[in-house]
Amino acid sequence: MKKEIYLIYKYYCKEYKLSDFKTKKLWNIIRPICYHKEFLTRFKPPYWHHDNKTLAEHIICDAIVTYKIITKPKLKKHKDIDINTTILIAMFHDLYEEPWQNNIKFKYKKIVNKHGFIHPIEAITNAITWFPQYFKDEQITFKIIDGILHHMYPLPVRALDNTKMELNNQQKFDKLSDKYKKMIEISTKIGKVGSLSFRKSIYLEGRILSKADKIVALGKDIKSINGLVALISGKNKKLLKKLK
Numbered sequence: 074m075k076k077e078i079y080l081i082y083k084y085y086c087k088e089y090k091l092s093d094f095k096t097k098k099l100w101n102i103i104r105p106i107c108y109h110k111e112f113l114t115r116f117k118p119p120y121w122h123h124d125n126k127t128l129a130e131h132i133i134c135d136a137i138v139t140y141k142i143i144t145k146p147k148l149k150k151h152k153d154i155d156i157n158t159t160i161l162i163a164m165f166h167d168l169y170e171e172p173w174q175n176n177i178k179f180k181y182k183k184i185v186n187k188h189g190f191i192h193p194i195e196a197i198t199n200a201i202t203w204f205p206q207y208f209k210d211e212q213i214t215f216k217i218i219d220g221i222l223h224h225m226y227p228l229p230v231r232a233l234d235n236t237k238m239e240l241n242n243q244q245k246f247d248k249l250s251d252k253y254k255k256m257i258e259i260s261t262k263i264g265k266v267g268s269l270s271f272r273k274s275i276y277l278e279g280r281i282l283s284k285a286d287k288i289v290a291l292g293k294d295i296k297s298i299n300g301l302v303a304l305i306s307g308k309n310k311k312l313l314k315k316l317k
């Protein structure tokens with residue numbers, strides 16, 4: 074399986090024309106995450122993310138495009154940009170709990186609790202739970218949290234208030250230490266209107282991933298009208314046919 078994962082990674086590096094040197098450098102950062110048992114499940118059905126690309130493939134493509142952007146000579150002038158943190162935001166940004174397409178569980182949710190709005194909170198909850206080693210430094214942790222929570226901008230993210238969020242990993246969220254919950258609350262309070270927070274990340278690292286995410290999704294991931302419609306409806310007829 075590990076060899077297969079590396080070949081998938083190399084395939085996408087070629088597709089996005091990442092140099093051999095950068096392919097090696099990036100692999101050193103993302104390898105431990107790719108080989109984690111929870112991450113491995115995202116390489117397989119039913120974790121389709123956009124059309125027939127799996128969630129793990131989507132995340133890897135985001136990491137590659139993010140790395141290409143941050144290592145451009147022009148951006149290197151931003152000497153304070155933290156490459157590792159930016160890549161971590163890419164690797165964790167969509168690490169949500171449940172496959173989102175054609176999932177019957179989702180139809181009972183309140184509008185503000187729909188997948189599009191809550192999946193960044195599920196993602197950061199899973200990331201902290203599965204990869205605690207990356208969340209030791211407070212400043213870096215807040216940067217990662219803020220980048221993940223607001224990656225869907227201009228779409229908003231669910232804000233933490235005293236209403237029920239209907240997270241698919243609510244138990245894991247409840248077990249998070251208060252310091253992380255507080256950071257999530259602070260990050261979603263800024264720009265809050267009702268139960269949603271409308272803003273981009275405060276940090277360049279988060280904004281770069283948000284840009285890469287759109288390049289990947291709209292450039293190569295979504296290849297059909299069904300895939301586009303699924304972004305709004307949560308249902309992808311083409312995928313249903315494929316699974317029959």
Ligand SMILES: [Fe+2]
Pocket residue numbers: 166167192224225
């Ligand atoms: Fe997302």
Ligand SMILES: [Fe+2]
Pocket residue numbers: 131135166167286
């Ligand atoms: Fe994404």
